[in-house]
Amino acid sequence: MKTTTAGLALAAALALTFTAATGASADPVPAAPAHDFSDCPALPAGVDAARWKCELHTASGSLRLGDRDIPALAPMTLTFAEGPMPDGSNGQAWGSLRGGPSTVPGGLLGIDNASADRSPLLGLSLQPEYGGRSDFYSVGDSMGFFTLRYRAVSPLLPRGCTIGTGDTPIEIRLKRVGDSERVSKNPPVIKYAAMDTEFGVPAATGCGPMTRLVNDRLGLPATTGNKITLSGEYTYKTYDQLTVR
Numbered sequence: 001m002k003t004t005t006a007g008l009a010l011a012a013a014l015a016l017t018f019t020a021a022t023g024a025s026a027d028p029v030p031a032a033p034a035h036d037f038s039d040c041p042a043l044p045a046g047v048d049a050a051r052w053k054c055e056l057h058t059a060s061g062s063l064r065l066g067d068r069d070i071p072a073l074a075p076m077t078l079t080f081a082e083g084p085m086p087d088g089s090n091g092q093a094w095g096s097l098r099g100g101p102s103t104v105p106g107g108l109l110g111i112d113n114a115s116a117d118r119s120p121l122l123g124l125s126l127q128p129e130y131g132g133r134s135d136f137y138s139v140g141d142s143m144g145f146f147t148l149r150y151r152a153v154s155p156l157l158p159r160g161c162t163i164g165t166g167d168t169p170i171e172i173r174l175k176r177v178g179d180s181e182r183v184s185k186n187p188p189v190i191k192y193a194a195m196d197t198e199f200g201v202p203a204a205t206g207c208g209p210m211t212r213l214v215n216d217r218l219g220l221p222a223t224t225g226n227k228i229t230l231s232g233e234y235t236y237k238t239y240d241q242l243t244v245r
């Protein structure tokens with residue numbers, strides 16, 4: 001299937017994702033449910049709204065961070081816009097990354113799941129947050145990149161405990177796996193799978209006296225061996241179709 005430029009993930013996502021495939025379906029397919037375009041960013045000055053798209057990528061999947069597997073990533077949605085600038089160059093505008101926390105099996109101490117469920121103070125989850133940089137224009141199966149950090153969430157950890165910072169975020173460069181599938185024409189909805197196995201993960205910081213425990217628990221920092229696998233859904237509207245801006 002041929003692909004067009006589009007933006008990870010995320011939904012999920014983590015996202016978030018990332019970039020879209022297009023193609024004609026042999027038979028008409030039912031319309032998909034409505035999507036939330038309220039996070040679409042404002043357009044740059046002077047651009048043609050009919051030529052700019054607000055894109056939503058929602059994805060979920062699995063993550064290997066250091067030596068720890070997170071088999072069930074919470075859904076993540078990435079919202080952004082892209083289109084031509086007045087001088088003809090490619091333009092983009094960031095919207096948002098939204099995603100819920102994903103549970104780290106075994107919690108902070110690596111105990112079995114049943115025990116962790118009975119000991120909520122020892123639970124551990126990872127909350128994705130946008131890392132500040134992205135470029136969703138694609139080349140072939142390469143789907144651009146976005147950066148994120150994971151906030152480590154536990155009753156025993158301070159709010160500032162994160163894996164990745166503004167200076168050293170995690171950089172995800174997804175590659176499409178297999179063929180994409182158009183599931184709806186109106187609105188346009190395309191499903192895809194994507195993966196990255198080449199990103200590095202810095203050590204956790206800002207965790208106070210628990211910093212070493214978090215890093216030991218997750219096997220961080222980790223320059224290799226990390227993996228994110230996503231199943232995503234992509235849709236868009238041109239800005240002349242939007243009522244939120």
